[in-house]
Amino acid sequence: MKKALSIILLFFLFLISYFIQSNLFSWFTIAGIKPNVFIILVLYIGLYAGRRVGSALGIVFGLLLDIFMGRQIGISGILLGTVGFAGGYLDKNFSKDSKITIILMCIATTFFYEIINYIFLVLMYKMEFEILAIAKIAIIEGLYNSMIIIIIYPFTRWVGYKIEDIFKRSNILTRYF
Amino acid sequence: MLIILVTVSNLNMENISGVENAFSMLVMPIQNGLTYLKNRMAGNDSFFTNINNLQAENKELKEKNKQLEESLRELEVIKAENSSLKEYMKMTEKYTEFSTIPANVINRDISNLSRMLVINIGSKDGITENMTVISQEGLVGHTISVTEHTAKVQTIVDSASTVSGAISTSRDGILLKGTLEDKKNLKATFIPAEATLVQGDSVETSGMGGLYEKGIHIGTITEIVNTKNITNRYAIIKAAVNFDKIETVLVIKKGE
Numbered sequence: 001m002k003k004a005l006s007i008i009l010l011f012f013l014f015l016i017s018y019f020i021q022s023n024l025f026s027w028f029t030i031a032g033i034k035p036n037v038f039i040i041l042v043l044y045i046g047l048y049a050g051r052r053v054g055s056a057l058g059i060v061f062g063l064l065l066d067i068f069m070g071r072q073i074g075i076s077g078i079l080l081g082t083v084g085f086a087g088g089y090l091d092k093n094f095s096k097d098s099k100i101t102i103i104l105m106c107i108a109t110t111f112f113y114e115i116i117n118y119i120f121l122v123l124m125y126k127m128e129f130e131i132l133a134i135a136k137i138a139i140i141e142g143l144y145n146s147m148i149i150i151i152i153y154p155f156t157r158w159v160g161y162k163i164e165d166i167f168k169r170s171n172i173l174t175r176y177f
Numbered sequence: 178m179l180i181i182l183v184t185v186s187n188l189n190m191e192n193i194s195g196v197e198n199a200f201s202m203l204v205m206p207i208q209n210g211l212t213y214l215k216n217r218m219a220g221n222d223s224f225f226t227n228i229n230n231l232q233a234e235n236k237e238l239k240e241k242n243k244q245l246e247e248s249l250r251e252l253e254v255i256k257a258e259n260s261s262l263k264e265y266m267k268m269t270e271k272y273t274e275f276s277t278i279p280a281n282v283i284n285r286d287i288s289n290l291s292r293m294l295v296i297n298i299g300s301k302d303g304i305t306e307n308m309t310v311i312s313q314e315g316l317v318g319h320t321i322s323v324t325e326h327t328a329k330v331q332t333i334v335d336s337a338s339t340v341s342g343a344i345s346t347s348r349d350g351i352l353l354k355g356t357l358e359d360k361k362n363l364k365a366t367f368i369p370a371e372a373t374l375v376q377g378d379s380v381e382t383s384g385m386g387g388l389y390e391k392g393i394h395i396g397t398i399t400e401i402v403n404t405k406n407i408t409n410r411y412a413i414i415k416a417a418v419n420f421d422k423i424e425t426v427l428v429i430k431k432g433e
Contacts, residue, residue, distance in 0.1 A: 018287075021287045022284055022285065022287050025287075026285045026286075026287075032360060033289050034287070034288075034289055036288070036289075065287070069284070069286060069287050069288070069293065069295070069329070071291060071293070071321065071331070071337065114289070114290070117288075117290060118290055118357075121290060121291075121336070121337060124337075125336075125337035127336050127337055127357075128354070128356075130336075130356060130357045130358055132358070133356070133357040133358035134357060136358075137289045137290070137357070141289060
């Protein structure tokens with residue numbers, strides 16, 4: 001029951017993120033580059049709720065984004081699913097209690113997401129590969145995302161532990177002791 | 178007794194002003210309060226009728242204010258509608274040869290890798306895929322997917338977009354591609370070796386390929402980059418449309 005409720009809550013968070021991304025960040029940009037709050041959301045879900053929930057919700061959110069705004073259905077689904085999976089995997093090997101680790105994870109996943117997404121696009125639409133442009137986008141977007149993480153860190157930590165408590169109750173103790 | 182009375186009554190008032198002051202300081206506040214109460218009691222009826230009147234008046238004024246505010250809002254809506262209709266008029270007058278459907282932009286792209294728009298008309302309004310979308314300034318792009326009430330538009334500055342264009346003076350054909358780096362400019366390639374390009378020349382759609390209608394303004398040449406090999410030279414075309422600020426567009430109906 002609690003799990004279902006928290007999944008509904010996460011879905012609401014996704015909708016809020018969508019409105020923030022499409023309204024606020026369409027003009028609040030750094031050098032014309034927007035952040036990607038969906039990467040942050042799915043990474044956090046992966047970190048706190050585990051890789052199964054992370055990748056499942058990542059795929060669902062990604063497919064929804066593809067339907068809403070994408071050029072073709074699938075790419076964001078696969079990539080956000082991978083980000084969720086990576087979140088769960090990283091949680092096993094790194095501590096998410098440190099701000100720096102989360103920031104580094106966020107930068108790495110943003111790089112991965114944008115660059116693979118771009119390679120997909122280049123192959124699909126036979127576009128010119130603009131390495132400098134994509135590097136600039138990935139770097140600025142990664143930094144922008146980490147700035148957002150710093151701002152929302154206390155809130156996400158609080159919500160994150162609540163979610164972890166619901167999804168990984170049996171595993172928490174074995175992880176700490 | 179009489180002597181005392183005479184003496185006191187003949188005392189100069191100024192000599193006892195200190196005592197008076199002290200007394201009045203003690204009494205006056207209470208007196209003021211009492212007088213106020215007394216007056217209130219005396220004018221009791223008028224006080225309450227006044228309140229009733231005021232309340233009624235207040236209610237009436239509030240109602241009036243509300244009505245005025247409503248009509249102001251209505252006027253504002255009409256004003257906005259008027260300006261957008263005027264804009265549509267200007268656009269339709271400009272492109273009289275096409276049969277068009279006006280639309281508003283309701284969403285912009287959320288990703289950094291593509292530049293799409295969502296407009297508020299869809300299959301119910303007769304929109305299908307691959308319809309040309311224009312604005313007052315020039316070419317915007319084409320529809321790539323349609324739902325009942327919305328349509329996704331791939332703009333010409335999207336990095337996956339290619340438009341077949343022609344220089345309006347010399348009619349030389351060129352290929353215009355959107356780039357990831359630049360949101361406002363297009364890169365013109367496949368420029369014929371014999372073609373002469375001049376900065377400031379305007380570029381329009383050539384109609385080749387059948388995706389875009391012929392003769393729609395795209396932009397102006399701002400820079401020509403010559404390379405060692407003349408076939409590799411390219412030009413930068415500044416798009417006529419400002420994609421960050423675009424709000425109203427027209428969709429050209431196919432085959433009409």
